[in-house]
Amino acid sequence: MQVLVTGGAGYIGSHTVLSLLQSQYDVVVLDNLSNSSVESIKRVEHITGKSVTFIEGDVCDKAKLRQVFSDYTIESVIHFAALKAVGESAQIPLSYYQTNVHGSVCLLEVMQENKVNNFIFSSSATVYGEENQVPYVETMKLGTPSSPYGATKVMVERILADVALANAKFRGVSLRYFNPIGAHESGMIGEDPKGIPNNLLPYVAQVAVGKRDKLSIFGDDYPTQDGSCERDYLHVMDLAQGHVAALDWLNCHGDFTGVEAFNLGTGNGVSVFAIVNTFEQATDQRIPFEVSPRRAGDLAAFWANATKANQALNWQAKRSLQQMMIDTWRWQSNNPNGYLEQ
Ligand code: NAD
Ligand code: WQD
Numbered sequence: 001m002q003v004l005v006t007g008g009a010g011y012i013g014s015h016t017v018l019s020l021l022q023s024q025y026d027v028v029v030l031d032n033l034s035n036s037s038v039e040s041i042k043r044v045e046h047i048t049g050k051s052v053t054f055i056e057g058d059v060c061d062k063a064k065l066r067q068v069f070s071d072y073t074i075e076s077v078i079h080f081a082a083l084k085a086v087g088e089s090a091q092i093p094l095s096y097y098q099t100n101v102h103g104s105v106c107l108l109e110v111m112q113e114n115k116v117n118n119f120i121f122s123s124s125a126t127v128y129g130e131e132n133q134v135p136y137v138e139t140m141k142l143g144t145p146s147s148p149y150g151a152t153k154v155m156v157e158r159i160l161a162d163v164a165l166a167n168a169k170f171r172g173v174s175l176r177y178f179n180p181i182g183a184h185e186s187g188m189i190g191e192d193p194k195g196i197p198n199n200l201l202p203y204v205a206q207v208a209v210g211k212r213d214k215l216s217i218f219g220d221d222y223p224t225q226d227g228s229c230e231r232d233y234l235h236v237m238d239l240a241q242g243h244v245a246a247l248d249w250l251n252c253h254g255d256f257t258g259v260e261a262f263n264l265g266t267g268n269g270v271s272v273f274a275i276v277n278t279f280e281q282a283t284d285q286r287i288p289f290e291v292s293p294r295r296a297g298d299l300a301a302f303w304a305n306a307t308k309a310n311q312a313l314n315w316q317a318k319r320s321l322q323q324m325m326i327d328t329w330r331w332q333s334n335n336p337n338g339y340l341e342q
């Protein structure tokens with residue numbers, strides 16, 4: 001069975017490609033390498049001993065997509081390709097709508113032309129917006145995210161619902177990720193942000209490896225136990241295996257049509273201070289930090305109710321917070337410059 005993975009050279013995509021190969025799926029990756037390196041795919045091939053068909057291309061390029069569907073027998077699509085920096089999305093919103101929304105529409109159109117109906121979408125906890133109470137559960141209405149990035153995820157989820165209404169054979173899954181961190185246990189693949197990291201763990205790891213002086217903790221006056229924000233951090237390999245579980249579920253439920261959303265998280269909220277402490281203890285590294293003003297748009301605390309994925313997909317986030325820190329550090333210390341030549 002061939003699975004088309006868009007954005008498969010990226011952080012979550014590369015770990016998912018690895019898990020798919022280890023679960024006997026054949027993978028075709030389409031990625032324009034705008035935020036990744038083909039080196040990640042080479043390393044996945046090295047770890048698994050299996051080969052990946054890699055195609056450099058853009059999800060907005062319908063001619064390229066048509067060529068892919070004509071050259072390969074694609075049965076399912078996992079759609080990671082997107083721009084994902086929340087702050088940047090407020091500065092260049094049109095690029096975000098173009099890549100994330102228009103790109104998804106192009107892909108869905110070409111899938112429809114080729115009668116491919118199995119679609120797994122990278123959604124986000126951000127779709128719950130500010131209105132919903134924690135823990136987030138899939139039965140809640142989609143909210144109003146504060147960023148254009150978040151809005152693109154809500155829009156694509158709405159588009160999927162409409163596609164399913166119009167096409168009785170469509171079989172869609174929206175996986176709503178919480179905060180993926182960590183790296184494959186080999187230390188060979190991991191998160192390789194360009195420029196100054198926006199997300200917490202890449203920043204912490206770059207402080208530990210000496211590339212940044214200190215971490216800024218954005219706010220210690222939130223209504224949480226220690227005053228810093230709480231998030232539901234999950235290991236990227238658990239998240240990767242969540243995609244395999246979702247694909248297995250689609251393949252085992254031949255009569256399913258429509259769209260189902262699943263939260264992929266641990267169900268636990270962890271504070272920024274707790275992340276710093278756990279990283280220091282697990283890796284024996286010191287993380288100098290200062291408390292800075294709150295970051296615009298941050299919510300105080302959110303985490304998943306992951307019962308639906310636990311029960312329906314038989315999936316659970318298994319790896320501990322300590323493991324997430326150890327694996328982050330193994331990747332960062334082995335690859336201080338990411339996929340660039342050392
Ligand atoms: P990433 O940037 O590492 O991966 C995205 C990949 O898509 C990159 O390899 C990039 O080169 C590629 N890409 C971007 N635009 C493209 C285009 N027009 N055509 C083809 N390829 C393109 O990001 P990630 O963290 O692996 O995120 C993957 C997906 O998961 C994204 O859709 C993101 O919005 C979603 N998501 C991520 C997080 C997170 O915290 N990392 C949380 C929730 C959802
Ligand atoms: C985590 C916590 C920060 C950096 C984002 C997106 C979300 C999803 C995951 C895609 C927050 C604090 C951070 C730093 C800090 N992505 N922090 N100092 O904001 O929960 O979620 O990524 O869908 O949509 O919004 O993740 O890693 O940026 O922040 O104190 O240098 O760490 O304030 O509380 P976030 P994050």
